[in-house]
Amino acid sequence: MSLTLADKVVYEEEVRKSRFIAKAAPVASEEEALAFLAENREPEATHNSYAYKIGPLYRFSDDGEPSGTAGKPILHAIEAQGLDRVAVLVVRYFGGVKLGAGGLVRAYGGVAAEALRRAPKVPLVERVGLAFLVPFAEVGRVHALLRGLGLEAEEAYTPEGVRFALLLPRPEREGFLKALRDATRGRAVLL
Numbered sequence: 001m002s003l004t005l006a007d008k009v010v011y012e013e014e015v016r017k018s019r020f021i022a023k024a025a026p027v028a029s030e031e032e033a034l035a036f037l038a039e040n041r042e043p044e045a046t047h048n049s050y051a052y053k054i055g056p057l058y059r060f061s062d063d064g065e066p067s068g069t070a071g072k073p074i075l076h077a078i079e080a081q082g083l084d085r086v087a088v089l090v091v092r093y094f095g096g097v098k099l100g101a102g103g104l105v106r107a108y109g110g111v112a113a114e115a116l117r118r119a120p121k122v123p124l125v126e127r128v129g130l131a132f133l134v135p136f137a138e139v140g141r142v143h144a145l146l147r148g149l150g151l152e153a154e155e156a157y158t159p160e161g162v163r164f165a166l167l168l169p170r171p172e173r174e175g176f177l178k179a180l181r182d183a184t185r186g187r188a189v190l191l
Contacts, residue, residue, distance in 0.1 A: 002084040002124040011115035015107040017095025022115035024088040030054060033087040046094040049108060051075035052087035065092075065108075069101050073109030081116050084124055088112050127167040130176070131191040135161040138184040145183045149176070163191065 005026040012021045023040045027033040033052040041048040049070035051060035060071030074088050090108050099107060134142050139162050146153055146166075153166035168176055180188050 003082055003121040004085045004124045005083070005116075006120040006122045009115050009119035011111060011118055013111050013114065014095070015111075016097045016099060016103070018097065018099065018107070019093040019095065020107055020111040021091040021093075022088060022111045023091070024086060024112070024115050024119060027052060027054060027085055027087045030057060030059075033059075036087045037089055040089050042091045045091045047092040048089060049074060049092070050087065050089045051078060051112075053078050053083070054085050065104055066101055069104035070108045073105045074112040077109050077112035077116055080113065083116060083121070086116070088115065125169040125171075128170050128173055129165065130168055130173065131163065131165040132180065133158070133161050133163050133189045133191055134184055135187050138187050141183045142180070142188070145179055149179075 005024060008023070008025040010021065010023050012019065014020070021042075025036050025040075027036055030052075033054065037048075037050050037052075047063045047065055047070065049061055049063045049065060051071050051074035052058065053075065058075060060075045062068070062070040062072075070090065070092075074090055078086050078088060090112055092108075142162075142164060146164075151166055151168070153164040156163040156165075177190075
């Protein structure tokens with residue numbers, strides 16, 4: 001089972017007079033990853049290198065550092081900890097001492113890995129969409145069921161009844177369908 005971060009995390013470390021600041025966050029989509037990177041980059045810094053992984057999709061950038069010395073080590077830190085749906089930005093303020101290729105790989109990868117190690121993690125649960133139509137007479141029962149389970153659903157009124165759409169953790173789908181059948185006396189229709 002993959003893990004993701006429960007919340008954002010920031011970790012800072014000095015490596016041979018250069019200041020490295022790792023910022024990591026859970027992200028659900030590429031758009032969310034790009035927004036996180038744009039909001040957290042520091043334009044006055046020497047480099048803003050990053051990596052993100054969302055399922056099979058991944059991207060990384062060295063942002064001016066020698067090729068393969070910043071973005072790839074950050075991505076490796078994400079993958080090595082079995083994380084998914086995560087974006088990591090490492091900001092570097094140059095301190096006057098060149099680190100060399102190996103030193104850059106260790107610094108970027110190490111700061112990113114330490115930030116991710118310190119971050120609280122949660123299991124990544126795949127969610128599935130579910131849509132169903134309920135006659136008007138059963139809507140109150142469905143509202144009670146959703147409230148009791150702490151779920152929220154989108155509703156759309158149609159001539160036949162109310163159409164509900166929601167996302168559920170995949171392992172809970174069958175149990176929810178049974179509860180829905182019981183609550184609506186079998187009158188809910190899956191769409």
